Amino acid sequence: xxTIGPAEPAPRRRRGRPGYDQPAxxxxxxxxxxxxxxxxxxxxxxxxxxxxxxxxxxxxxxSKEQLLGEALADALDELTSVVTEASGxxxxxxxxxxxxEVVRRSVEVLVAHQPSVTLLLxxxxxxxxxxxxxxxxxxxxxxxxxxxxxxxxxxxLRDNVPPALVSRLLFGMVNSLxxxxxxxxxxxxxxxxxxxxxxxxxxLARHEAHQV
Amino acid sequence: xxTIGPAEPAPRRRRGRPGYDQPAxxxxxxxxxxxxxxxxxxxxxxxxxxxxxxxxxxxxxxSKEQLLGEALADALDELTSVVTEASGxxxxxxxxxxxxEVVRRSVEVLVAHQPSVTLLLxxxxxxxxxxxxxxxxxxxxxxxxxxxxxxxxxxxLRDNVPPALVSRLLFGMVNSLxxxxxxxxxxxxxxxxxxxxxxxxxxLARHEAHQV
Numbered sequence: 091x092x093t094i095g096p097a098e099p100a101p102r103r104r105r106g107r108p109g110y111d112q113p114a115x116x117x118x119x120x121x122x123x124x125x126x127x128x129x130x131x132x133x134x135x136x137x138x139x140x141x142x143x144x145x146x147x148x149x150x151x152x153s154k155e156q157l158l159g160e161a162l163a164d165a166l167d168e169l170t171s172v173v174t175e176a177s178g179x180x181x182x183x184x185x186x187x188x189x190x191e192v193v194r195r196s197v198e199v200l201v202a203h204q205p206s207v208t209l210l211l212x213x214x215x216x217x218x219x220x221x222x223x224x225x226x227x228x229x230x231x232x233x234x235x236x237x238x239x240x241x242x243x244x245x246x247l248r249d250n251v252p253p254a255l256v257s258r259l260l261f262g263m264v265n266s267l268x269x270x271x272x273x274x275x276x277x278x279x280x281x282x283x284x285x286x287x288x289x290x291x292x293x294l295a296r297h298e299a300h301q302v
Numbered sequence: 303x304x305t306i307g308p309a310e311p312a313p314r315r316r317r318g319r320p321g322y323d324q325p326a327x328x329x330x331x332x333x334x335x336x337x338x339x340x341x342x343x344x345x346x347x348x349x350x351x352x353x354x355x356x357x358x359x360x361x362x363x364x365s366k367e368q369l370l371g372e373a374l375a376d377a378l379d380e381l382t383s384v385v386t387e388a389s390g391x392x393x394x395x396x397x398x399x400x401x402x403e404v405v406r407r408s409v410e411v412l413v414a415h416q417p418s419v420t421l422l423l424x425x426x427x428x429x430x431x432x433x434x435x436x437x438x439x440x441x442x443x444x445x446x447x448x449x450x451x452x453x454x455x456x457x458x459l460r461d462n463v464p465p466a467l468v469s470r471l472l473f474g475m476v477n478s479l480x481x482x483x484x485x486x487x488x489x490x491x492x493x494x495x496x497x498x499x500x501x502x503x504x505x506l507a508r509h510e511a512h513q514v
Contacts, residue, residue, distance in 0.1 A: 125426065126341060127339035127340075128339075129339050130341040212424075245508065246507065246508060247507060247508065248500065248506055250500070251496075251500055252489075252497075255497050256501065259475055259497060259498060259501055260475075260501070260506070262474070262475050262478025262479070263471055265478060266470070266471070266477060266478055269423075269474070276464075276466075277467060281467070282471075284463075285463045285468070285471060288460065288463055289471055289472070290501055290502075290506055291506050292460075292505040292507060293501075293502065293505025294459045294460055294502055294503050295398070295458065295504060296457065296458060296460055
């Protein structure tokens with residue numbers, strides 16, 4: 091989380107070209123990677139997008155892969171915090187309540203860190219950095235599946251769908267947000283979080299229709 | 303659907319190099335576009351992947367964009383058929399039943415045409431071909447949202463979530479399959495279709511938990 095945040099005051103020698111500190115370069119890189127694809131984007135493309143020379147970028151960043159690593163860490167650090175905190179056992183809090191909390195807080199992370207989460211969800215394992223990110227995603231998936239299994243075991247969730255499949259589909263629905271959600275669009279993130287929990291936990295069908 | 307299917311018998315002059323007819327080239331191109339990204343893949347890359355010369359590929363295909371167009375048509379033609387057939391009004395079939403049928407048959411299309419649907423879901427509108435595909439996707443989205451609205455209007459679905467949002471989240475869950483589903487993996491496509499309809503329509507929570 092140290093790499094993205096309010097831009098620091100520009101050092102004096104760059105006065106007159108504000109916004110080109112390391113966090114700003116990272117934000118533009120993530121936007122470009124999502125728009126054109128990571129592999130198809132060169133440091134030259136990034137320089138052109140920023141209106142900088144390539145040497146000026148290398149003053150701030152050692153490589154394209156460093157930018158990818160920092161972008162993926164931004165998404166993964168947040169998601170790991172949410173899953174660790176919300177899924178952790180606490181007195182008097184059922185697995186069912188913790189699962190609902192993970193879903194709700196995951197929606198908040200996706201909305202607040204949409205560009206870096208989008209990049210994370212497109213990673214295919216083409217490099218060491220990508221393989222390490224996939225390893226961290228797998229850890230998250232395992233924790234989520236275990237939480238679903240706990241909720242089934244305590245009797246809160248239906249037991250006729252395998253927990254690992256429930257977890258994939260539930261967070262597949264959550265993750266699909268990155269494809270269309272716009273912070274300035276029709277839906278507040280709380281509306282989306284309410285909709286997802288209503289659909290996933292209580293179902294779309296009205297009670298009369300449950301028998302259909 | 304005419305472009306993908308069993309390979310036609312190879313013409314006599316290509317005997318000894320079976321599998322390099324147009325459908326086989328298309329299949330390899332889709333696999334490569336998904337693995338490396340469409341923009342990052344050149345016809346030279348495709349030639350290398352197939353062990354062919356570039357002129358040999360151009361004997362079958364006029365351009366990379368033609369391959370993309372055929373791949374996207376493969377996915378879109380199937381999805382359009384499903385949505386048109388299953389969502390169409392029929393005597394004695396409720397909108398709720400038609401929506402469940404669309405979900406179930408969409409899962410079948412995703413599983414049977416996973417590579418081309420994966421490509422479709424990654425299209426960003428970078429060319430005429432991609433913009434036309436996005437236009438066809440929008441038509442499908444509108445039809446699905448209208449079907450959800452019909453099911454709400456007939457009283458089958460909860461009315462406290464906007465139909466367009468329900469449609470996005472429901473098919474977001476369906477579409478998330480392309481990221482992890484493997485035909486030879488742990489789950490048969492019928493198990494996945496059952497799980498999605500159970501989660502989306504009836505909810506994960508057991509009835510005792512509905513009050514939580």
